[in-house]
Amino acid sequence: MRASRYLIATQKETPSDAEIISHQLMLRAGMIRKLAAGLYTWLPMGLRTLRKVERIVREEMDKSGGQEVLMPAVQPAELWQESGRWEQYGGELLRMNDRHGRDFCFGPTHEEVITDLIRNELKSYKELPANFYQIQTKFRDERRPRFGVMRAREFIMKDAYSFHLNAASLDDTYQVMHQTYCNIFDRLGLDYRPVQADSGAIGGSASHEFHVLASSGEDAIVFSTENDYAANIEKAEAVAPAGERPAPSEAMTEVHTPGQKTIEAVSQFLGLPAERSVKTLLVKGEADENGESGLVALILRGDHTLNEIKAENLSGIAEPLTMATDEEIEKAIGCKPGSIGPVNLPVPVIVDRSAAHLADFVCGANKDDYHLTGVNWERDAPLGRVEDLRNVVEGDPSPDGKGTLEIRRGIEVGHIFKLGNKYSSAMNATVLDENGKSVIMEMGCYGIGVSRIVAASIEQNHDDKGIIWPDAIAPFQVAIVTLNAHKNEVVAEAGEKLYNQLRQAGYDVLLDDRNERPGVKFADMELMGIPHRFVISERGLTAGTLEYKGRRDEEKQDIPVEEALAFLVKTSPKGGL
């Protein structure tokens, strides 16, 4: 491509509303432009990279036996009503009416559509397993779209759905997809980790997320210092502290704590560390057969935080997790939220494993402005049900018993699920088995955030000059910068010649033939992250050389003109066809 005939929409200034580096650099390098909140146009320079990501995803999905399909973006409400998600899915589902007033949505995901298709198309176990995927524009009406294409409302996703006669077959395909995802992220040159994850609202029995590690990541990922254990913080198990609970050594004492409402305030007031106290959170319990639901108390060590996903997954707790209001608390307990505690608490109690290990602790007295010190389980309050309720913290022991946990930030770029029969059962998607018996299919689903990967790659690959693309997804692998070519025909001709030579060898080449100052051209090529750069100047040509600089190189080097292609092939063998 000749830069003079191409939209090079670089910007010097960092846009004020772009919070993270990938968003800033995608705007500055002229890859995207904002149309409205969470809606972005991909400019030519950005789309080239996006298409290369798509291509890698497609090639690996094809290799894994996936069959590409394309389902409509607009989906009829009837199917979502059949699965139950029309009511369950919140404000993120963009709903609309057609001209006849019928309900539709802009698909954020396609479980219903594919399940409907497959229940009509596949009749026999002989046709299973089968795995269908698409690379498609999705819409999620995020309450707060941000970070550019990282958390956009309209985005491109690869979604795949597999169908199986039984769970063993699903396990096999799940493993194939796990490996396929590793292959994809390897080829994309990303530093990523597969981590255990909660399967969340989409349902199902097991799932892994694939996270690109980056300090700007919105998700916390938990690693073992000693082995391969990795989990989303929502999923990471907080194990019980080692050893027996210490025996009581203090007497329970009521203390007047006027105006002290938080753990921090009470701890400071009493001169005790927060880990010597417990906090008591009241949430809605599961509704009984009459639709009535009481409150349930969740008790955590004062310095720990509630893991809402873990709590929500427990029996006896309403889903979604719903905190009791101040009014409900006052009515049930007779005090404000800051003064609740487990002693003589008139609601069922679930105690976190770490809180259950405390002795002589501080808690609310269920009376405004009063706390209790020297409280002990069993002696002062029954220790009923003990569960894992909290988020792990750094230094916690690893759940597999080896090493301790550390926490890093990640950007979720892939997610694989064992859906089981959640959708196939709700939508009665069956096949006939070997005995001619109708059986509900097992399903898996497998997503990749294609457009998000572009941003995630930049989070990992940039410096103060701009983006540093891996060759595999660079919009152009090579930049040829001609200096003063408009005044010097020999330079212009040498540029054209190298341009044609490298293109014929299969490289994507950007010939910067613009009538701009050398500094402007160099800065643009660096900002846009082109991995390899040749500079053609009158002085160089006189000496028979071109100047080469890799985007990550400190130094330039002179290369004889006729060796440029051979040098590039040696430096970037995969850059070509």
Added chain:
Amino acid sequence: MRASRYLIATQKETPSDAEIISHQLMLRAGMIRKLAAGLYTWLPMGLRTLRKVERIVREEMDKSGGQEVLMPAVQPAELWQESGRWEQYGGELLRMNDRHGRDFCFGPTHEEVITDLIRNELKSYKELPANFYQIQTKFRDERRPRFGVMRAREFIMKDAYSFHLNAASLDDTYQVMHQTYCNIFDRLGLDYRPVQADSGAIGGSASHEFHVLASSGEDAIVFSTENDYAANIEKAEAVAPAGERPAPSEAMTEVHTPGQKTIEAVSQFLGLPAERSVKTLLVKGEADENGESGLVALILRGDHTLNEIKAENLSGIAEPLTMATDEEIEKAIGCKPGSIGPVNLPVPVIVDRSAAHLADFVCGANKDDYHLTGVNWERDAPLGRVEDLRNVVEGDPSPDGKGTLEIRRGIEVGHIFKLGNKYSSAMNATVLDENGKSVIMEMGCYGIGVSRIVAASIEQNHDDKGIIWPDAIAPFQVAIVTLNAHKNEVVAEAGEKLYNQLRQAGYDVLLDDRNERPGVKFADMELMGIPHRFVISERGLTAGTLEYKGRRDEEKQDIPVEEALAFLVKTSPKGGL
């Protein structure tokens, strides 16, 4: 691809709700499935062809200097309000509200979005001309979606938009795009015609449609028998009849025509051919400064039909064209619609060229149940304004004076427009010219119905056995059918060997290794339209041969096994890479 691991979703029965052959065959060949009215899922077999069409369109657009972008499908109402189309566009615009209640639409086209982008990005005449395109999912909420993907609601379109300093530059790019479209449709193997078209609601000064000729086409296209003249019927000019209008020879006479309300009935009642009568249609006139609009009479020869586009484009006529109601007619004229005529008509009159050439004609008497015979222009009724108001009919003289017109059916697959400054002016999209003066850009836009092309190609390429794909867009170019391979290892091995050999040579190959009867396999490969078929049987291998049959061939032929690839390369040199 191995058919045993691929969704071969063929159907024997012709679906009852599919009216045209392409819709029937796309369903029967397992290319598409209906999700809801006008919404189709592309199955693997269909998507392969769709992607090949996309690729050809993309390659030719790139060659023409087009720069690919990707704009959001969901567009904010504000831009459509700026262009004025939010109000103008009717029920086909799928409107929606996001979670914050803001207005958006699912883009049926992207003039506003690209104009907004370019007014922000391009500042100088030096950056012009520029042409941006995308291949994207669009939505038009058709009142009556039909014919499968031919007239779907969600569909894939290539839309391009060019920007220019002046009209001369737009003319140049328009010609380039005209040629590019010819290149695309040539490569797609379509029998098509570029035809002059009205630029319609999208606005602008000139346009051509590209039609695939097919008897099932929804559009009438007009050709000259003698030269290259071709136009959409909306646009085709009906020239004035040759010679002078004959002199009056009859006296005007009022005739009682009780209950005769149509041209046909009156003609029959009077024993005169319809071409000796005129019909008078009353439409709304253009509103005056007070917003009041009177009626205008349009007068056509009795056997001719009104061309609404031509009428709407005339000065003095309300846009969109609005027929007067029976009540309005009775109030203004004092009779029912069936009895109107130009004699003493109290509203302005526009006479079609052919009607203006009549003498001694029949018309309504502006009195219920009465007509006039022997009427003559000037003598009995003033012949004021004469215009081209009617649709041409077969046998009309060609507007360029050479030959006569014939009418055929076409499927519109492409449309190019000179938009002029319709959008750039409304949205103030300017650049600085050579003198530093701000000027409104000129624009062109260029669409191709990518998904529609797949159906249009089938309309032109099929027989009673199914689809006949051109090599360029066949889902697979070659089918290898092994007979009884599950029982015969030699056959299975020969199939695998040829499969690998042809794939390595760059062909898309479908190996039909299914455990099905030969007749089923042959019928499926023919239904799906695979252009080249090799059959591997035990008997053939014993003789050292394979059987070859081209999809259009009458006869099979035996080919020595080792010559299969060379034979294919000779038969379909473009089938490979």
